[in-house]
Amino acid sequence: xxxxxxxxxxxxxxxxxxxxxxxxxxxxxxxxxxxxxxxxxxxxxxxxxxxxxxxxxxxxxxxxxxxxxxxxxxxxxxxxxxxxxxxxxxxxxxxxxxxxxxxxxxxxxxxxxxxxxxxxxxxxxxxxxxxxxxxxxxxxxxxxxxxxxxxxxxxxxxxxxxxxxxxxxxxxxxxxxxxxxxxxxxxxxxxxxxxxxxxxxxxxxxxxxxxxxxxxxxxxxxxxxxxxxxxxxxxxxxxxxxxxxxxxxxxxxxxxxxxxxxxxxxxxxxxxxxxxxxxxxxxxxxxxxxxxxxxxxxxxxxxxxxxxxxxxxxxxxxxxxxxxxxxxxxxxxxxxxxxxxxxxxxxxxxxxxxxxxxxxxxxxxxxxxx
Amino acid sequence: xxxxxxxxxxxxxxxxxxxxxxxxxxxxxxxxxxxxxxxxxxxxxxxxxxxxxxxxxxxxxxxxxxxxxxxxxxxxxxxxxxxxxxxxxxxxxxxxxxxxxxxxxxxxxxxxxxxxxxxxxxxxxxxxxxxxxxxxxxxxxxxxxxxxxxxxxxxxxxxxxxxxxxxxxxxxxxxxxxxxxxxxxxxxxxxxxxxxxxxxxxxxxxxxxxxxxxxxxxxxxxxxxxxxxxxxxxxxxxxxxxxxxxxxxxxxxxxxxxxxxxxxxxxxxxxxxxxxxxxxxxxxxxxxxxxxxxxxxxxxxxxxxxxxxxxxxxxxxxxxxxxxxxxxxxxxxxxxxxxxxxxxxxxxxxxxxxxxxxxxxxxxxxxxxx
DNA sequence: TTGTAGGCGTTATCAA
DNA sequence: TTGATAACGCCTACAA
Numbered sequence: 072x073x074x075x076x077x078x079x080x081x082x083x084x085x086x087x088x089x090x091x092x093x094x095x096x097x098x099x100x101x102x103x104x105x106x107x108x109x110x111x112x113x114x115x116x117x118x119x120x121x122x123x124x125x126x127x128x129x130x131x132x133x134x135x136x137x138x139x140x141x142x143x144x145x146x147x148x149x150x151x152x153x154x155x156x157x158x159x160x161x162x163x164x165x166x167x168x169x170x171x172x173x174x175x176x177x178x179x180x181x182x183x184x185x186x187x188x189x190x191x192x193x194x195x196x197x198x199x200x201x202x203x204x205x206x207x208x209x210x211x212x213x214x215x216x217x218x219x220x221x222x223x224x225x226x227x228x229x230x231x232x233x234x235x236x237x238x239x240x241x242x243x244x245x246x247x248x249x250x251x252x253x254x255x256x257x258x259x260x261x262x263x264x265x266x267x268x269x270x271x272x273x274x275x276x277x278x279x280x281x282x283x284x285x286x287x288x289x290x291x292x293x294x295x296x297x298x299x300x301x302x303x304x305x306x307x308x309x310x311x312x313x314x315x316x317x318x319x320x321x322x323x324x325x326x327x328x329x330x331x332x333x334x335x336x337x338x339x340x341x342x343x344x345x346x347x348x349x350x351x352x353x354x355x356x357x358x359x360x361x362x363x364x365x366x367x368x369x370x371x372x373x374x375x376x377x378x379x380x381x382x383x384x385x386x387x388x389x390x391x392x393x394x395x396x397x398x399x400x401x402x403x404x405x406x407x408x409x410x411x412x413x414x415x416x417x418x419x420x421x422x423x424x425x426x427x428x429x430x431x432x433x434x435x436x437x438x439x440x441x
Numbered sequence: 442x443x444x445x446x447x448x449x450x451x452x453x454x455x456x457x458x459x460x461x462x463x464x465x466x467x468x469x470x471x472x473x474x475x476x477x478x479x480x481x482x483x484x485x486x487x488x489x490x491x492x493x494x495x496x497x498x499x500x501x502x503x504x505x506x507x508x509x510x511x512x513x514x515x516x517x518x519x520x521x522x523x524x525x526x527x528x529x530x531x532x533x534x535x536x537x538x539x540x541x542x543x544x545x546x547x548x549x550x551x552x553x554x555x556x557x558x559x560x561x562x563x564x565x566x567x568x569x570x571x572x573x574x575x576x577x578x579x580x581x582x583x584x585x586x587x588x589x590x591x592x593x594x595x596x597x598x599x600x601x602x603x604x605x606x607x608x609x610x611x612x613x614x615x616x617x618x619x620x621x622x623x624x625x626x627x628x629x630x631x632x633x634x635x636x637x638x639x640x641x642x643x644x645x646x647x648x649x650x651x652x653x654x655x656x657x658x659x660x661x662x663x664x665x666x667x668x669x670x671x672x673x674x675x676x677x678x679x680x681x682x683x684x685x686x687x688x689x690x691x692x693x694x695x696x697x698x699x700x701x702x703x704x705x706x707x708x709x710x711x712x713x714x715x716x717x718x719x720x721x722x723x724x725x726x727x728x729x730x731x732x733x734x735x736x737x738x739x740x741x742x743x744x745x746x747x748x749x750x751x752x753x754x755x756x757x758x759x760x761x762x763x764x765x766x767x768x769x770x771x772x773x774x775x776x777x778x779x780x781x782x783x784x785x786x787x788x789x790x791x792x793x794x795x796x797x798x799x800x801x802x803x804x805x806x807x808x809x810x811x
Numbered sequence: 812t813t814g815t816a817g818g819c820g821t822t823a824t825c826a827a
Numbered sequence: 828t829t830g831a832t833a834a835c836g837c838c839t840a841c842a843a
Contacts, residue, residue, distance in 0.1 A: 085592070085593050087819090087820055087821090088820065088821065089820080097829080097830090098829065098830045098831070099820090099821085099822095099830090099831090100822090100823090100829065100830060100831080101828090101829065101830080103821070103822065103823090104828090104829090106821095107822090110828075110829095111828070112828075112829085113828065113829085116828090116829085128585075128588075128589055128592065130563065130566065130567050130589075131567060131820085131821075132508075132567065132569060132819085132820050132821070133564075133567045133568045133569065133821090134504060134507050134508050134513065134568065134569045134819090134820080134821090135508055135819070135820030135821040135822090135835090136820080136821050136822075137504050137821085137835095138502075138504050138505055138508050138819090138820080138821070138822090138835050138836065138837090139820080139821040139822040139823080139834080139835055140821080140822065140823095140835085141835075143504065145547070145568075152533070153523070153529045153532055153533050153536070154529045154530045154533040155529075156526060156529070158529070159523045159524045159525075159526070159528070159529045160524045162523055162548070163522070163523050163524040163550060166523070166548065166549070166550055167550075170549075175547050175549070175564070175568070176547065176548050176549075177515070177545050177546065177547055177548075178532070178536065178546050178547075178548045179536070179540075179545070179546075180533060180536055180537075193500065194503075194545070196500065197500050197501060197502065197503045198503045198504065198515075198545070199502060199503065199504045215498075218498075219498055219500075222455070222498065223455050307730060334730060334731040334734055337734040337735075338733065338734050341734060360677060360704060361704040363708065364704055364707040364708050364711060365707075365735035365736060365737070366735060366736045366737075367735070367736075457835090457836055457837085458836065458837065458838095459836080467813080467814090468813065468814045468815075469814090469815095469836095469837080469838090470813065470814060470815080470838090470839085471812090471813060471814080473837070473838065473839085474812095474813085476837095477838090480812075480813090481812070482812075482813085483812065483813085486812085486813085501836085501837075502835085502836050502837070503837095504835090504836080504837090505819090505835070505836035505837040505838090506836080506837055506838075507819095507837090508818095508819050508820070508821090508835090508836080508837075508838095509818080509819055509836080509837045509838045509839085510819085510837085510838065511819075812843105813842100813843085814841105814842080814843075815840105815841085815842075815843090816839100816840095816841090816842100817838105817839090817840090817841105818837105818838090818839090818840100819836105819837090819838090820835105821834100821835085822833105822834085822835085823832100823833085823834080823835105824831105824832085824833080824834095825830100825831095825832090825833100826829100826830085826831085826832105827828105827829085827830075827831095
């Protein structure tokens with residue numbers, strides 16, 4: 072039998088359920104019942120217990136509860152790098168949803184590195200998180216790990232990038248469509264030699280964007296030129312290098328597959344004395360609130376970042392709850408935001424002098440002009 | 442006595458230390474010793490145990506370990522909003538340091554709200570995090586909570602904002618100095634009527650920036666005008682409103698206390714047909730990699746965000762380890778990054794026509810020109 | 812060096 | 828409705 076702690080109530084440590092039980096002269100069961108307002112506890116006892124809880128300033132130890140219940144109410148989230156401005160809003164969306172459901176977020180940065188990713192997955196599993204949100208790094212998971220993940224039966228939901236070998240549950244953006252829209256818009260703005268600064272093609276969304284780029288060219292009757300495609304890694308530096316590599320081939324339009332690479336790209340363009348939209352048109356991915364106030368005013372394809380995170384958590388929590396419904400990949404729709412870097416205004420003013428200021432863009436469907 | 446789980450090794454659940462013990466025909470003690478490579482275990486036994494661990498794919502349950510050791514190797518971190526571009530790099534710094542020391546980060550967003558903050562603190566304490574990193578929301582902590590925090594003896598380290606009532610351990614930036622430098626630079630650039638778009642003055646760093654602003658005016662022989670100071674809340678919207686409110690008083694220089702408000706401010710300026718640096722000089726806080734490629738090229742005061750996070754974790758971990766050294770507030774130095782929005786180049790070219798392009802800024806100490 | 816048994820703070824089962 | 832007691836999975840005196 073369990074012997075309650077010795078005489079005094081407080082010995083420096085936080086009060087436990089036993090202290091409360093003793094203080095209110097009931098059993099731990101009753102206390103537990105009160106805490107989780109379970110099976111109707113008699114009014115008088117309940118009052119006594121609540122009194123004792125207040126008096127002792129008792130807070131349940133969630134670690135002990137987790138051990139007993141085999142649930143931690145904690146979600147692990149692995150992103151490549153929270154300092155990449157794309158992810159904070161996704162994480163925020165996830166945290167908001169998690170909070171709503173009584174969950175917390177354990178955040179990890181993988182730097183898109185398999186090693187870190189694996190270590191973090193193992194650690195999160197050891198910490199017994201109830202589920203994991205993963206933006207998979209390029210490359211394969213060690214088979215042993217994959218098997219172990221199946222065994223422990225911890226649900227995963229992929230974010231932004233698919234990786235069917237692990238799970239088919241994923242929340243992503245419609246990258247094909249986004250890239251397609253971006254490139255079509257560049258073409259409509261009069262660009263003929265359109266280049267691509269791509270993400271790492273081993274990553275699912277980079278490949279989807281590449282295909283959207285490719286198909287849009289065809290649809291617009293433009294030629295696909297291998298040398299106008301440069302594979303970066305979604306980081307600034309690679310966009311910078313891409314810029315320097317690309318301009319020798321004289322593209323007149325560029326679609327850059329994310330914001331960080333766009334920044335690097337623009338840096339390179341500036342060094343070469345080229346500016347936008349005069350010398351080239353540009354459409355970027357990910358939108359940010361500040362892009363509307365700085366020049367060049369970037370035309371972008373915005374992805375619903377916050378929703379990406381929250382939807383992923385919602386799906387994950389369904390799985391944690393044991394939902395057996397078949398795997399889904401939720402594909403959220405992007406939104407073209409036309410500003411000035413694509414050169415649409417310039418294009419129109421050339422065709423129709425005197426019309427430079429008012430950007431009129433018909434047949435654009437859901438496109439937003441800001 | 443504890444009875445090992447029934448016959449079979451695997452009954453759907455993850456292997457426990459008992460399973461390993463049985464498989465390798467030793468006691469749990471030996472297994473535990475092997476796992477934590479403790480007291481010299483005999484070679485043969487050790488080999489048997491390791492073999493069993495591999496075979497059963499055993500991973501220690503860190504929840505159970507936490508309960509037994511009363512340590513979770515988890516740090517709670519509460520920031521106002523991870524989607525505010527200032528914080529991701531701070532969190533990254535914290536996560537890097539935490540990772541190095543074998544800790545994980547539980548991330549919460551308070552929205553600078555006392556309610557959320559209190560709930561999150563309580564939850565983190567219940568989850569028995571080993572320590573908490575807090576960017577305190579404006580306002581007072583409920584006394585009961587404060588008392589409870591003392592009782593459970595969980596160390597706190599404040600980040601970016603001090604709040605001595607809770608603890609004097611803090612890692613902050615030298616905001617007074619940063620603001621002082623910013624305003625002096627504005628003055629050196631020929632601005633005479635300098636305005637301030639401030640953060641919430643209840644927040645320690647907003648107050649420090651205000652004082653730096655105030656003292657710099659005096660040092661530069663400029664007049665302090667109440668109406669040229671507007672108190673915002675560090676969010677975009679408030680910067681926008683400040684812009685609209687401010688220009689009727691015709692300031693020729695503005696120091697905006699953070700990036701988000703700067704964005705809002707510039708939006709307002711644009712709506713009023715004013716631009717920078719022609720119509721007003723501007724110095725902002727927080728620098729970002731992309732500010733060098735967009736126009737206006739902002740002159741900013743950069744804070745060492747990554748270091749802010751990592752230093753905070755280092756200090757926190759010292760406290761977790763029981764360090765009794767007296768409380769410290771580590772004040773990290775900011776760095777003025779001169780670009781174009783301050784109008785320095787413009788100023789010099791006016792004084793000395795033909796000199797517009799080469800920005801020469803002597804007597805600037807550690808200032809960086811990019 | 813190795814094993815035994817009790818404790819960490821909950822929940823959950825089964826009687827009373 | 829309540830109470831006693833066994834899990835949960837690990838660590839750690841104390842013994843052997």
